[in-house]
Amino acid sequence: MAASIAYVGGHLQYGVNFCMGQSYKQAIWVPSVTFNGCLQRELSWSCGVSKFLQIRKCNLFRSRTNENWKSFGTVITSAYLRDGSTKYFDFAVIGSGVAGLRYALEVAKYGSVAIITKAEPHESNTNYAQGGVSAVLCPSDSVESHMQDTIVAGAYLCDEESVKVVCTEGPDRIRELIAMGASFDHGDDGNLHLAREGGHSHHRIVHAADMTGREIERALLEAVVNDPNISVFKHHFAIDLLTSQDGSDTVCHGIDALNTETQEVVRFISKVTLLASGGAGHIYPSTTNPLVATGDGMAMAHRAQAVISNMEFVQFHPTALADEGLPIKPKKTRENSFLITEAVRGDGGILYNLSMERFMPLYDGRAELAPRDVVARSIDDQLKKRNEKYVLLDISHKPREKILSHFPNIANECLQHGLDITQQPIPVVPAAHYMCGGVRAGLQGETNVHGLYVAGEVACTGLHGANRLASNSLLEALVFARRAVQPSINYMKSSSLDLSASSLWTRPLVPKSLGSDVMHKILRITKEVRKELQSIMWKYVGIVRSTSRLQEAEQKIGKLEAKWETYLFEHGWQQTMVALEACEMRNLFCCAKLVVSSALARHESRGLHYMTDFPHLEESKRLPTVIFPSSHTTGTWSSRQLHQQPIVKSMV
Amino acid sequence: MAKTSLSRLFASLSEHSIAKPSFTGSRSESVTRSAYNSVTRFVCSSAQETQLIREERSNEGDREAAKENLESVNKEEDEGEDGDHVNKETGEVGGPKGPEPTRYGDWERNGRCSDF
Numbered sequence: 093m094a095a096s097i098a099y100v101g102g103h104l105q106y107g108v109n110f111c112m113g114q115s116y117k118q119a120i121w122v123p124s125v126t127f128n129g130c131l132q133r134e135l136s137w138s139c140g141v142s143k144f145l146q147i148r149k150c151n152l153f154r155s156r157t158n159e160n161w162k163s164f165g166t167v168i169t170s171a172y173l174r175d176g177s178t179k180y181f182d183f184a185v186i187g188s189g190v191a192g193l194r195y196a197l198e199v200a201k202y203g204s205v206a207i208i209t210k211a212e213p214h215e216s217n218t219n220y221a222q223g224g225v226s227a228v229l230c231p232s233d234s235v236e237s238h239m240q241d242t243i244v245a246g247a248y249l250c251d252e253e254s255v256k257v258v259c260t261e262g263p264d265r266i267r268e269l270i271a272m273g274a275s276f277d278h279g280d281d282g283n284l285h286l287a288r289e290g291g292h293s294h295h296r297i298v299h300a301a302d303m304t305g306r307e308i309e310r311a312l313l314e315a316v317v318n319d320p321n322i323s324v325f326k327h328h329f330a331i332d333l334l335t336s337q338d339g340s341d342t343v344c345h346g347i348d349a350l351n352t353e354t355q356e357v358v359r360f361i362s363k364v365t366l367l368a369s370g371g372a373g374h375i376y377p378s379t380t381n382p383l384v385a386t387g388d389g390m391a392m393a394h395r396a397q398a399v400i401s402n403m404e405f406v407q408f409h410p411t412a413l414a415d416e417g418l419p420i421k422p423k424k425t426r427e428n429s430f431l432i433t434e435a436v437r438g439d440g441g442i443l444y445n446l447s448m449e450r451f452m453p454l455y456d457g458r459a460e461l462a463p464r465d466v467v468a469r470s471i472d473d474q475l476k477k478r479n480e481k482y483v484l485l486d487i488s489h490k491p492r493e494k495i496l497s498h499f500p501n502i503a504n505e506c507l508q509h510g511l512d513i514t515q516q517p518i519p520v521v522p523a524a525h526y527m528c529g530g531v532r533a534g535l536q537g538e539t540n541v542h543g544l545y546v547a548g549e550v551a552c553t554g555l556h557g558a559n560r561l562a563s564n565s566l567l568e569a570l571v572f573a574r575r576a577v578q579p580s581i582n583y584m585k586s587s588s589l590d591l592s593a594s595s596l597w598t599r600p601l602v603p604k605s606l607g608s609d610v611m612h613k614i615l616r617i618t619k620e621v622r623k624e625l626q627s628i629m630w631k632y633v634g635i636v637r638s639t640s641r642l643q644e645a646e647q648k649i650g651k652l653e654a655k656w657e658t659y660l661f662e663h664g665w666q667q668t669m670v671a672l673e674a675c676e677m678r679n680l681f682c683c684a685k686l687v688v689s690s691a692l693a694r695h696e697s698r699g700l701h702y703m704t705d706f707p708h709l710e711e712s713k714r715l716p717t718v719i720f721p722s723s724h725t726t727g728t729w730s731s732r733q734l735h736q737q738p739i740v741k742s743m744v
Numbered sequence: 745m746a747k748t749s750l751s752r753l754f755a756s757l758s759e760h761s762i763a764k765p766s767f768t769g770s771r772s773e774s775v776t777r778s779a780y781n782s783v784t785r786f787v788c789s790s791a792q793e794t795q796l797i798r799e800e801r802s803n804e805g806d807r808e809a810a811k812e813n814l815e816s817v818n819k820e821e822d823e824g825e826d827g828d829h830v831n832k833e834t835g836e837v838g839g840p841k842g843p844e845p846t847r848y849g850d851w852e853r854n855g856r857c858s859d860f
């Protein structure tokens with residue numbers, strides 16, 4: 093589907109003018125938010141470009157030959173009703189990380205809740221967040237200070253309203269977590285122990301030893317399990333949102349999911365849906381994210397006509413352990429990267445390329461002690477210039493006892509793979525860690541799709557701007573999950589479940605008819621295609637970018653996607669068929685393309701987005717990047733919902 | 745991670761309603777809020793207080809704020825009454841042993857970084 097990308101001015105949370113083909117219209121948002129009248133005028137455009145907008149029409153895909161939309165009256169549904177089932181809930185939550193669970197616990201007081209999660213409930217980015225959660229919990233600290241730190245880290249691209257809301261409400265959210273049973277470290281004087289992470293002017297990081305995310309997840313899950321109004325559907329992979337058109341509005345009615353244990357499709361009809369599906373780290377080959385982070389929510393939302401924002405801001409860590417450089421390779425591919433701390437460089441570690449040249453002094457006078465972003469770019473530059481897979485971080489010149497006592501984790505991990513870090517350098521490569529962008533959310537977590545709310549990493553609330561401040565992600569998830577509660581309840585109360593709605597959309601199909609040989613081939617190809625996509629993303633859409641490389645990425649991804657889809661359909665795959673690997677692949681394609689498009693649209697360098705042909709900050713471009721889906725129904729398999737969108741005639 | 749001992753003041757008492765304080769910036773207020781349930785105290789010590797406590801407690805030398813510190817020294821750590829580890833430097837109970845995880849800005853434990 094063709095997409096238009098634009099910079100949109102200032103405090104755009106509450107109203108969006110977007111281009112649907114030639115005409116434009118204003119989406120209607122939750123009425124409680126205010127709207128800046130001046131902005132509205134400035135944002136409107138015709139085919140010309142106003143000074144506040146930069147529009148880039150994205151024709152990423154060759155249009156397919158027109159497929160006829162079946163009017164819903166002729167959809168044959170009886171054949172599909174036999175397998176799978178339909179479930180009805182007041183609230184459907186996609187994802188079981190901190191955002192999803194927190195929201196579920198609140199809305200469960202008002203209605204029935206289904207939590208749909210693709211693996212075990214604790215498998216989420218939240219669980220791997222070991223650091224802490226930031227909040228103003230100290231009398232000498234202030235909301236203003238936290239706001240300022242956030243905005244500076246975000247390279248001034250943050251939405252100030254979002255920042256204010258998060259920093260203000262954070263402390264209350266932490267207190268609630270404690271009341272729910274999360275145990276955070278305290279001092280022996282009984283007060284919460286607060287750490288101070290880079291970028292923060294005050295001590296404000298609340299943590300539970302070194303497994304804060306896990307502790308929060310544990311506490312929330314325990315409460316969820318004990319809540320009679322909440323049903324958790326684990327190993328249910330969300331396929332597509334169920335949406336309809338009500339005039340110019342898109343409305344969300346629920347979600348189709350695949351039970352990956354029983355291979356059955358389950359349709360969830362819900363009055364309200366919360367997307368809390370987390371990140372998309374696996375569009376890159378090296379990532380800290382667990383395997384579940386394949387950008388499912390961002391892709392589903394984009395297909396459902398939700399607006400996406402700031403996808404170019406991908407946070408990388410410069411020094412993850414590079415398995416390729418280990419003498420004994422891990423038996424199976426490491427699921428998520430092992431990050432090597434700044435402390436190694438801080439304690440005197442030196443970076444070398446594979447020719448044993450110390451390269452950091454070429455990039456920055458502070459050499460290895462330069463800021464992390466500078467180090468990340470330098471490493472990326474070396475790798476691309478020299479076409480190599482990793483660089484070396486050498487601490488072996490330091491005393492052996494110090495190395496082993498400070499970094500036992502690294503020492504152990506490397507020793508298991510044949511490397512002694514007291515003697516040899518450590519192979520390192522940057523790893524993708526966090527997506528600052530995502531589904532555009534208003535201050536209540538609302539999106540431009542009615543009945544669809546977002547929270548957590550999948551959302552783009554404007555908090556992070558162009559770069560996330562440490563420990564702000566758990567906080568964002570908590571605050572926005574909570575804020576989405578009241579509007580969700582209001583919306584839920586004013587809508588009713590149409591029990592016949594279930595038959596309005598074609599049901600996804602499990603590919604039993606293909607047979608195991610063909611499925612085996614398809615799975616194998618899909619696995620290779622995933623690796624190829626990740627390789628393209630790393631090579632052309634890494635930390636140091638350029639227009640030519642991004643355009644090349646666009647081409648290559650387009651070709652790869654076409655090749656993959658052709659293979660599938662040639663082997664009998666049908667439009668409505670679903671399998672976990674294939675659905676993840678289409679989501680990865682979708683997210684990868686969103687990142688590339690967004691990166692191409694930003695002609696400046698800001699925060700995490702660095703372009704060699706636009707290496708400086710441009711004040712005039714201090715605007716979010718926004719992707720509006722068009723109403724075109726043609727496009728690739730990854731860009732269309734599996735079912736069709738019926739025109740609503742008389743939906744209750 | 746199992747919930748640990750009674751010395752952890754923040755038990756799971758979800759039925760307790762939590763009063764919402766407003767931080768006015770005055771340190772004395774923070775400790776004497778009567779609205780708080782005595783079991784669930786959330787008020788923290790300020791960075792200055794922590795510094796004072798550190799200085800009073802230990803004579804180990806000048807450990808600066810986490811970010812500035814470039815030297816880490818192994819220290820013997822006290823054990824609390826019921827086995828909970830108490831960090832001599834910071835007074836943190838049950839926290840990570842060894843050098844301050846945030847001393848170089850990121851969050852690290854034994855060399856592995858988890859947040860930055």
